[in-house]
Amino acid sequence: MNTIFKKTLKFALALVVIFTAATLLTDSVDISDVSTVHLKAEKPWVGADEYAYDPGQADTPEKALASKINWTILIFVILMILVLANALDISKYTAKITGRETVNQNNVNKWVFLLFLILGFAGVIWEYINHGKLILLNDSSSEHGVAYDSMFSITLILTSIVFFITQFLLFIFSFLYSYDKNRKALYYAHNNRLEIIWTFIPAVVLTILVLRGHQTWKSVVYAEEYHKGKINTIEVFAYQFGWKARYAGQDGMLGVADYKFISGTNELGLAVKSEVDALLIELKEQIADDQKTIKNLNTTVLDGLMADYAAADGVKDYKSMESIQKEIDAVKNGDRLDELEESIERKQKQIERILAIQNDKKLFVSTFTPASMDDIIAQEIHIAKDSLVTFNFRSKDIIHSAWLPHFRAQMNVVPGMPTKFTFRPTKTTAEAKKEFGPEFEYYLYCNKICGVSHFNMKIKVVVESQAEVDAWLKTQQTPFTKKPEAAPIPAIMSDSTQMTNDTLKRVALR
């Protein structure tokens, strides 16, 4: 009797807590605003512009309200679970005392299965209707995308049929055949004919899907053979964390590019003789610098660091004190020395490799062609509607993946392994804007985890008429057409990393 008393007390206490929480939260939250919040959320979020976003924008009262409501729901749910558990526990104790079960669990579960079936199907259909509207289907902006969409639709229809039938049977069987002590299950261990039928039917259906899939796949990966004719080749260059596009210049040919030639002024590593010569000089200077640092490592370098430390100590700048201390440690335990030696070795190797190309007559001629001199490097990709486009992918550092969801196109970008994707855009950006809304733009996203700013590695893709593309190309940089003046070489710095850090800082400041 004591326990049941305690249980009831707990139950009552929980109810009081919930009631209090509810009153407190409804006081601070005007529930009538909920509808407006959701209306807002359904529209594409306009707050973000192209490259950065303003955290102030995100902090609208609606957002804060929405999150508050969500937290409230969560707390409610947790409390409800506790109450339910308590209530069931009480019923267990009463059952113990009164000697009969108040709740037949088997029956409860049976009905919950039926309920789950109905609500689940309702939910699934709701999802199909509501979120189904948002998926990319039958709105492809590329030629092969149409074949892709029809393949997808067939699969969607077939799998949905199977989904509804099998889930229905599973839950309805669970409902119909729940335990009854007066009944005995049917002893039915196997039926060969039935088993053959349900092996055969999926096999046939899958064969159809495989054959259709094969056709679609072939039309995508062998696109060049499928569509003979002029192909516009654009190089898409990936690096941590961004993309660059390279167009052939007047000569219509993309020049040779190599990771070994990459420098501050030659970000894509084009084979331009003057640039590469400058790079060689730069590398040699760096080696000399490194060697000098090694020589003075335990004298002036260490002393300099010590002085910096003392200076930081003077102004109580603990953060830089910490980082300087780390550098001092690295000098003392030899890490810095290893690092420098490694760096020298790396640079020497690079020089050696560049010279190997320059000194080999055949290689030299095939590498340093005029084709690379007039290449255009752009921050956006502009392609012409209805022309066949090949993206040649090249990665500077690690594996990225170029995904153009609206064109149903994706290809990994692997260092040391050239890849490409050929497709034909069929919808201009302007046309797409009419369909998807005025803020719409095509983007190429990175879709292979590549580091800290992976989530912000994208490049705008613009589809327009050939004339517009040509006009746009004229406005773009051709960095090496004229020999650039010797300029101080800026440190290689990823601008988008910088951007992210800034964003984060701003977020943190709030």
Next chain:
Amino acid sequence: MSTATIDSHAVGHHGDAHGHHHKETFITKYIFSTDHKMISKQYLITGIIMGCLGMGMSLLFRLQLAWPDETFPFLESLLGKWAKGGKLDPNYYMALVTIHGTIMVFYVLTAGLSGTFSNLLIPLQCGARDMASPFMNMLSYWFFFLSSVVLMSSFFVETGPASSGWTVYPPLSALSKAMPGSGVGTTLWLMAIVLFIVSALLGGINYITTVLNMRTKGMSMNRLPLTIWAFFLTAVLGLLSFPVLLGAGLLLIFDRSFGTSFYLSDIHLNGVGALTNSGGSPVLYQHLFWFLGHPEVYIILMPALGISSEVISTNARKPIFGYTAMIISLLGISFLSFIVWGHHMFITGMNPFLGTMFMYVTLIIAVPSAVKTFNYLATLWKGNIRFTPAMLFAIGLVSLFISGGLTGIYLGNAALDIQLHDSYFVVAHFHLVMGSASIFGMFAGIYHWFPKMYGRMMNKTLGSLHFWLTFISAYLVFFPMHFMGLAGVPRRYYQFSLIPEFGIWMDVNVLITVAAWLGGVAQLLFIYNFFYSIFKGPVASTNPWESNTLEWSTGLKHIHGNWEGDIPTVYRGPHEYSRPDRELDYFPQYEKGNGEPEHYHGPVTVADTSYDGKKEKASTVFFSSFAHLFALKRA
């Protein structure tokens, strides 16, 4: 007591089940135990702890995805510098995603699921006193434990844990300058995985040997419970695929620490310059990784399917429909799983013809999977279903297996994969079919064999509540993700607010996160129920579920050797429920019936292995041996 409805024969065992005096010390009994039942419990508890950690991580990064603009001060107190001002660091987000994946795939669903139940059930259901090599079995657990410790220790290094995704693709994972997690964190990750592989191989060799060699009289292969078939084939898969991961890992270790170029080529890194590596191929790693990776999916799933076969048959009080077909489909799945790995790499620029071949074989796997599903449905049809928590989870498994399996038909199709690859659709697919379904299999196993493991019953009400909350939250979390993926939302993004087009999914992200937290809270019910019942649950009867299989013939208390007397003989298959010729609706394998043939394979008589000749001092024998060899001396 709710179990009373089912327990028709409560046996007079009382709280003294553990009170017997053993010669073993605490250390040999609870820590370095060689008893398969204790090792199984050790696996289970470690698996549960790792599962909580893995789930906790997912809850943390879900917060970031749902409310990218909010700050959560508690994160800073939890994670320190990785969540300055309560905002998760992008690097740490990646680390959480990576370690969540690693923990769930390897530590919970491979070791926690197959390790626990293979250890518990193989000897018990085959009728063996213990594993073929109890010592190796113990080593297997301790390697696993060490591996877990090494993995978790990476959270305490300055540059954070491995963060290049659970697949740790090089070059990202090979270059510590490419992202901080690829430094010491990835070294620890690789060490942990090497230890894990050793553990998996030690375990697998043991399981295979035990199943083939140590079955009791009458337990022919076609009378084995489907659980054992599943564990057996799982072990075979592990034995054949884990060494390949070891090879991939070794080459990665060499690339990272010894300057080789197996996976690296033509790299110019920000702030470092052109690297010297040349000639390597990052795609090679992917081939080697997925040669393990795909069988690994079935290493995870098959034990769950085996457990659910057993649980569904027992609680539907019906023989499993198409026992032979079930085994054939398991065999088919195991075989096919070795030749489909390329479907993870359709868009790596692989040869299109190869892509076609991989598409063919991948979609064929759907046939045995469909057969299994239909057989489950046929088993439920006209059954007499008892909704024990285990049964609820088994039904849940079938539902999730259908939902997740069907989307596999999209992803196995090379053409569709172009668009769906690495999108949220993939996340939804594998979380349903391999994540949730296997976890449900694990829960089904825990609820079903808890009385066997601890001699007590778990609370049924809490069990049902746990099931429904988990089931609902699983669907709420993963179902909308399909649509996100189809709308072009990529996975492993730290936040979506920088891309305007993804703004429409913000409220769905919130829904998913709330549902995930609900699922997390539901697991607390389980944790409470589990640990409370170990000590205070009502004492179980010997055969609480009125099941047919051998493990329920041992009596409640655990003894090393399982059966006090002789090991029982087996007279029939494992799923003889509701036979029309019997009044009781079950017919244990070990109960002798009328006029049934007695399969028999006799135990090998233990030969006397002492030497007949004279005894001599070892050193004398050793030295005189050379004289014998050169015929200077005759024996």
Next chain:
Amino acid sequence: MTQVNMSKRNSLFNEKTFMVWLFIIASSMLFIAFSSAYWVHMSDGIKNNAWQQFDLPIQFWISTAIVVVSSLFMQMAYNSAKSDDVYKVPSLLTLTLLLGIAFCISQIMAYKALINMGLFFSNSTAGGISASFVYVISGVHLLHILGGLTLLIVAIVKASRLEVHKKNLVFINICKTYWHFLGIVWIFLILFLYFAR
């Protein structure tokens, strides 16, 4: 009451030997993985003109001869044990062990020869992966040999205690199986490395 005679149990075949076979399958998978990785690299490398060809040092061929002879001794030891010629077993096993050690030394000499040829494990030569692979493959094999040597030492101790004879062949059988496996793997690897380059 809780004491159960664990030795009285069902057993269809000798499980220890069987486990060694399973281990052999697992480590074969490792070598298959390495050799297919090598193969893939080679076919890519030759296509892109980035694959260094070199002659395997003579020491590798000496190792091959050593491994064949040691396998013969191992077989002789096993046969002696089988025919209860127990006094020959320790010496034959010792000879196998010595040859095993000689194999290790020969392998290390081969590495030295490779280094003298300018082929380093870690190198930045274009196509230098061929050399790295030779080191990895033979190195992993060498690790397996070290395991084999440990087994042999235990076997010698057992044989000297007259514990290896007609009625108790399990351990020497394991040694024999494993040692032959190592020999066969090495011969496969050397032929593979010789023909595929």
